[in-house]
Amino acid sequence: MNARDDSRGSTVRKGYVRPLDIRHGRIDMGHGAGGRAAAQLIEEIFLAAFDNPWLRQGNDGASFAIPAGHRMVMATDAHVISPLFFPGGDIGCLSVHGTVNDVAMMGARPLYLAASFILEEGFPLAELQRIVQSMAAAAREAGVPVVTGDTKVVEQGKGDGVFISTTGVGVVPHGVDVSGANARAGDVVLLSGTMGDHGVAVLSQRESLEFETTITSDTAALHTLVAAMLDASSAIRVLRDPTRGGLATTLNEIARQSGVGMLLDEAAIPVLPEVDAACELLGLDPLYVANEGKLVAVVPPDAADAVLAAMRAHPHGANAARIGIVSEDPHHFVQMNTRFGGRRVVDWLSGEQLPRIC
Numbered sequence: 440m441n442a443r444d445d446s447r448g449s450t451v452r453k454g455y456v457r458p459l460d461i462r463h464g465r466i467d468m469g470h471g472a473g474g475r476a477a478a479q480l481i482e483e484i485f486l487a488a489f490d491n492p493w494l495r496q497g498n499d500g501a502s503f504a505i506p507a508g509h510r511m512v513m514a515t516d517a518h519v520i521s522p523l524f525f526p527g528g529d530i531g532c533l534s535v536h537g538t539v540n541d542v543a544m545m546g547a548r549p550l551y552l553a554a555s556f557i558l559e560e561g562f563p564l565a566e567l568q569r570i571v572q573s574m575a576a577a578a579r580e581a582g583v584p585v586v587t588g589d590t591k592v593v594e595q596g597k598g599d600g601v602f603i604s605t606t607g608v609g610v611v612p613h614g615v616d617v618s619g620a621n622a623r624a625g626d627v628v629l630l631s632g633t634m635g636d637h638g639v640a641v642l643s644q645r646e647s648l649e650f651e652t653t654i655t656s657d658t659a660a661l662h663t664l665v666a667a668m669l670d671a672s673s674a675i676r677v678l679r680d681p682t683r684g685g686l687a688t689t690l691n692e693i694a695r696q697s698g699v700g701m702l703l704d705e706a707a708i709p710v711l712p713e714v715d716a717a718c719e720l721l722g723l724d725p726l727y728v729a730n731e732g733k734l735v736a737v738v739p740p741d742a743a744d745a746v747l748a749a750m751r752a753h754p755h756g757a758n759a760a761r762i763g764i765v766s767e768d769p770h771h772f773v774q775m776n777t778r779f780g781g782r783r784v785v786d787w788l789s790g791e792q793l794p795r796i797c
Contacts, residue, residue, distance in 0.1 A: 459483045464564040471558070471592025481590065484568050488575035493551075493586035501586035503551060509610035514541035517604040521795040523570065525644040527637075527655030528731075530603055531574035533797060536660045536731060537682070538607040539581050543662035544678040544734065546617030546669065547609035552578060554588040554605050559598030570601060581660040583607065614673045621676035622697035626765040627743035629736040631664065631750055632657070632758040633709045634686055638728035638796050639717045654713055659732030664755045668736065671749035677737035682797055684788040685727040689735055690773045691787045700768025703775040703785065707762045727788050729796045737765060 456479055469476040486494055493501040505511060518534045528536075535552065542549040554574070558567065578585050611617075636657040643654055661680065668675060677697070681689040686708070694701050710718075710725045718725045732755060738746050743761065750756030763775075773785040 459564060461564045461568055466558045466560055466562040466564065466567065466592055468560055468592055468594070471590060477590070484564070484571055485588065485590070488568075488571045489578070489585045489588075491584045491586065493584065499587075501551065501553070503586065505550075506610055508613070510547075512542050512545040512547035512609045512611060513606065514538055514545070515604065515606040516541060517602065518797060519599070519602050519795055520641065520797055521599065522641070522644050523566070523600055525656055526640045526653055528658040529570055529573050530601065531570035531572070532577035533656075533658050533731060534603040534605045535574055535577035535581060535583070535585075536658050537797060538605040539583055539660040539662055540680045540731075540734070542607040542609040543660075543665045544617070544680055545609070545611065546615040546665065546675070546678060547611045548666065549581070549583045549607050549609040549662050552583055552585045552605055552607050554585050554603060556588070556590045557598055557602040557604075558590065558592050559600055560592060560595040562600050567601065570603075574603075577660065581662065583660075583662075612669065612673075615669060615675075617675055617678050619677055619679065619693050619696040622693055622699050622737045622765050623676065623739075624699055624765055624767040625740055626676060626737045627740050627761055628690070628701060628703070628763040628765065629738060629743065629747055629750065630686070630708065630760050630762045631661070631734045631736075631756045632732075633711045633714065634681070634730060634733070635710060635714045635718060635723075635725035635728035637731040638685070639714050639723075639725075641729075641796055642721070643717070648717075650713060650717055654711070654717060657730055657732035659755055661732065661734055661755055664734070664750065664753045667749045667753050667756075668746050671745040672738065672742035674742045675736055675738050675746060677735070679735045681730050681733060681735055683729050685725070685729055686735065687724070687726040687773065687785045688788045690785065691771075693735075693737065694768075694771045694773055697765075698771065700766040700771055701763055701773045702766050703763035703773065705775050705777050707760050709758050709760055726785060731797060
């Protein structure tokens, strides 16, 4: 019996393919060529982690039913974070949480995910497996399966290990109308928790910074928090997750989209002391630092107490706070009353405060 090592990195012996050497193996160009090696990579790493009835069908897409009469929501996101692994998470769980949250911020219940991987030649199979398993665990915990996907391989030096693009679909419950254009003067601005955790966690890992306490990313799927909030009041007007550009940029986006202004209370905005200290050391403003497990809600004043109570009763909203109000302002400025009794404009993020943060 003759054995041969084909160009795709698999040992074939009369139809037998040696299992991938996960511990020592690396991605090669054959893994993206669509042949035996590509099929083996999908089966032993991706299907092994994501296994579900849709993927087992082996089609190029997924067919699924949508509840009758519901509006659909679709969101897509690309994840190019550096480093790939950081305190509290990695690019795998982040790619699930980010897209689940984008769907949820439309007031929708996420149903399914699709994932596309761009892999660089030479990337260790062990690290790929770790990322995919983390992603699969996040999808299972969220109850939102990855039902279809794609993998491409680029030459060494033309990527940065792995990039992941995810798309999610969901359905909006009857009576829910959430949009960045819905904020009205007099509405209340609510925030689900502390600002800047994710950005500082990634930066500390990237720059090998050591703080007295470990700062971990807040990456999390927020759709169950959104569902609890909508149960408290379906009158919620706006939901957003303050990711790149942080809270400041997110609120400016809402103000411009709705044609309003906002007035914030700096003392009411929660920031962990260790994050605040790290930002001061690094010359950063936590209002502009990315978050991956927090949301902003704009609600009518008569619904604010009920929604805030629902947020605080949920694990992802335990530190929720009322941080400001929506105002009439033809210039659509976001302003803030400072701790020192003054007032300043909270402008858009200018330039790039933290690169490759999600």
